[in-house]
Amino acid sequence: MILLFDKVCLFDIDKNKTIIYGQYQECYNKIQKIDINVNVKFNLVLNNDRNDFYIEIYDKINYIDEISFMNGNDIKIIKKDIVLFFPFEKCDLSLCSNSVIISTMCKDYSSRLEEWIEYNLKLGISGIVIFDNNEDGNNKIKLNEPLDYLQNNGTVSDICKKYKGKVWHVKFNYKTMDGTHWNNIQRISLHIGVNAFRNKCGKIALIDADEFIYIPKESNIVKFLSNYKGQTLTMKSNILTNKSNQDIINNNILELCLYLGENKYTKTILDTTKLKPMEFINSPHEHHTEILLDKCDIIHYHCWVNSRYKYNENMQKIEFLKDA
Secondary structure (H helix, E strand, C coil): CEEECCCCCEEECCCCEEEEEEEECHHHCCEEEEEECCCCCEEEEECCCCCEEEEEECCCCCEEEEEEEEECCCCEEEEEEEECCCHHHHCCCCCCCCCEEEEEEECCCCCCHHHHHHHHHHHCCCEEEEEECCCCCCCCCCCCCCHHHECCCCCHHHHHHCCCCCEEEEECCCCCHHHCCCHHHHHHHHHHHHHHHCCCCCEEECCCCCEEEECCCCCCHHHHHHHHCCCEEEEEEEEEECCCCCCCECCCHHHHCCEEEEEEEEEEEEEHHHCCCCCCCCCCCCCCCEEECCCCCCEEEEECCHHHCCCCCCCCECCCCCCC
C-alpha cells in the first residue's frame, strides 16, 4: 500500500519543483523506482531511516494521471487520477527571518485548543501552523484521555478562523496504514510543515497542543531565542496533571494542571539555518544539531489530565504557568 499526501503538496518557486510526500507500507519493502506519465523530469527521494519519501517534479503540476511504484521484488502499485493541492500558497501568516513559529498536528482538541493558542500568542509566537487530522469529524480517537469529559467547542477549523493572520489551518485528513501508530502520520506533518516554512522564519518549535513552553526569566520567546541565533535548541520537560479523574476540560488546562509529575520527553525548536534542503524531520524530540538547554533557561510542560496521569499527594503544586 502507498499513501500519497496529495492534498498538502509544496511548490519550490525558486527551483520550479512540485513536491509530493508519501509513505509506503513497511511490509511492502522499500520502493526502488517510480514511473510518472508526465513530460518533465521527476525524481524519487527516499527517507533512509523511515518508510517515507517524496517525489519532486520539475514543473508546477496540478494533476497526474498515473504513478507506478515498484519495489525490489518487482511488485507494482499504481495510483491513478491524482489531483494535487498546494494549501501553503494561500498562507496569510506574516513572517520574517526572526519569526518563531509552531508546527503541530491536532486531533479532537477543541476542548483545549483556544487556551493553548492564546498562551502561545501571549508568549510571542509569530505564527502557528495546525495540521488538522480530524477536519471532517470522522477520525476520532481517544487521545489517551477520556472523551466523556471534553467540552466540544466546534471544529479545529472554526477555532483557527478566530486568529486570522496568526494561525494557519491545514486540512490533513489522513489515516495510518493498517493500524500503524498515529505518529507515522504526525511525522509526515513534520516533514511538510518544516519544509513549507524553513525559508520564511527563523525558528520552528515542534510541540503539541497539550504542551506549554515556559521561559523562567523572559516573557517573550522571540527575544529569548535571539540569544541563540543559528542554534537548534532542545527543551527538557515535566508532566503536569490535575487532582481529579473527572474534570471537565474547557480551555482550563492551566487552571487544572497544577501538580508536577516526572521528567518526561524532550521537544525541539529547530533553527532553520541548520536544516538541509528538504530534510526529513524524523522526530520532534531531537535533532543532530541540537543544544540541550537546562530547565532554568527554558522548559515545556506536558499537561496530562484526568486518568491519563495519576495524581498523588506528594506532588509539588505550581501556579506560575497559569499566570505567565
